Amino acid sequence: MLSSLLVANRGEIARRILRTARRLDVRTIAVYSEADADLPFVKEADEAVPIGPANPAQSYRNAEAVLAAAKATGAEAIHPGYGFLSENAAFARAVVDNGLIWVGPGPEAIAAMGDKINARNLMAAAGVPVAPGTTDPATSADAALEAAVAIGFPVMVKAAAGGGGMGMAVAEDAGGLRAEYEKVRAFAERMFGDGSVLIERYFPRVRHIEVQILGLADGRVVALGERECSVQRRNQKLVEESPSPALTPQQRSELLQAAVRAGEAVAYRNAGTVECLFDPAAGQFFFLEMNTRLQVEHPVTEAVFGLDLVEEQLRVASGLAPGFDPDALTVTGHAIEVRVNAEDPRRFLPGPGAITTWVEPAGEGVRVDSGYTAGNLVTPNYDSLMAKLVVHGADRTDALRRLRAAVAGFEIAGPKVNLAFFAELLDNPEFVGGDYDTGIVGRMREGKK
Structure with missing residues (x-):
């Protein structure tokens, strides 16, 4: 069993991971933002390191700050919990490249599944049923409409790089599709840095x-x-x-x-x-x-x-x-x-x-x-x-x-x-x-x- 673990998260999931690590006699390190200094998970870790202000981009999603905390505390492994950096393939790779243990799947699997279109195509090739949808990104509203007509309305307009229920909208007809396509594309670009859009059949009762x-x-x-x-x-x-x-x-x-x-x-x-x-x-x-x-x-x-x-x-x-x-x-x-x-x-x-x-x-x-x-x-x-x-x-x-x-x-x-x-x-x-x-x-x- 690994000897020390840094939990790169906050709140209930940080407490939950710390609880198991303590039971296994694994030394625990928490990282926390300024806004979370008084939360229970900070007190329950063997060691706690402040990593930045409340804005998660400057703290819990700040890969450099998390890695610096791991190095400073001699952590052997990093557990990302969920959200924040947990499905960031580049961060997972950086953890491994820095000689640390990544408690999660390999960076290659994260990258393969992080793009919904690529994931759909991989699953279809493996014999896993997929809903009717595009096999390539819809690069324009016209392309999205063409795909939607072929699939049949209503359709789901989805950010290919999205997750957690974000970057999704239902289009009932051509007019709705054009409006939702532009909204989802702009949201995906802003939130995920990738404006790729997937069109997929929408099931009203599912x-x-x-x-x-x-x-x-x-x-x-x-x-x-x-x-x-x-x-x-x-x-x-x-x-x-x-x-x-x-x-x-x-x-x-x-x-x-x-x-x-x-x-x-x-x-x-x-x-x-x-x-x-x-x-x-x-x-x-x-x-x-x-x-x-x-x-x-x-x-x-x-x-x-x-x-x-x-x-x-x-x-x-x-x-x-x-x-x-x-x-x-x-x-x-x-x-x-x-x-x-x-x-x-x-x-x-x-x-x-x-x-x-x-x-x-x-x-x-x-x-x-x-x-x-x-x-x-x-x-x-x-x-x-x-x-x-x-x-x-x-x-x-x-x-x-x-x-x-x-x-x-x-x-x-x-x-x-x-x-x-x-x-x-x-x-x-x-x-x-x-x-x-x-x-x-x-x-x-x-x-x-």
Whole structure:
């Protein structure tokens, strides 16, 4: 096992990684911005290094500052968490070139999957189903329109270099396509430095299901079940559960096998996620993208498999065998995670502020991964995620029961908080029945079914 680890992230994911590293007797180093100096993760590391002001471009996305901190503290490895530099192939390469261990897939795999068009083409060549779409960037609005007509409206206009639900828009007709193309292209250029645009079929009633894969040190790729991620706002996830209530055993088997093929196609190592769209009416799934990092929602997989995915990441990075038998994986019960964000529960607009009350729920099958506590300030500089509330039950009904109690028992005052939305969702017949899709939040807000 590696001896020391720098966590190049903040908040709840930094705390979560530090927790496992401490258990494994790995020396821990945190890096933090000026805005985060008082957060729990800074105090919980063995050593903490300030790396810049609140602006993430000058701190958490500042590769030079992170590498300098690693060198100054004698860190052996860097774990990027999610977001920030986690899917930056150039940073991963710089880590390796500086003689450090990168806790993640190789730079080549990150680069291959970072461009959505290239990723689609690679997956299609590997026999992984992909939705109808362009195999090359649409270089103009006219080219985008030509592609959309061939695919058939409605279509999704997507930033090829995007991620995390950003840089996506739906076009219903030719006029809408031209407008959305220009918006997405400009956004992608500004946010990702790459204005390449992909046109892909849009499925109005579809589910978002992903597979957790783990590329082992010996070269094997294993699938650790699937996660249902269809409760979303602005194409970003709010709730995840495992197993998905949508799949038959045959569909699940086919999905997991396809995810393994996807990982094998890029010689994948460490943790990653193969995201898919599932059309329940046709019973078909299509490759969406691969996230070359640990996901926010990894705890639901940990709950049903009884694993610590961060430990498995560190084991792979250290060249060690997994801490479980890949040929004897079994799912136990059902797990659900909700993302507790500093945002209002109706329009989902950010509402940062000072936390005056923070009381976490407890009980059998309840887990809270939090980045804050009472007295901390939630600033507008970063994502609004404050904590992840995860429950594990004997089955989905049991998990829903535990989640209702846990949501009711989570007390947060100061910033805005979306807990009331989850209470509403847990009374929604679609969600409770398991027969929902990515449009559920929109229908809830519009009062439709």
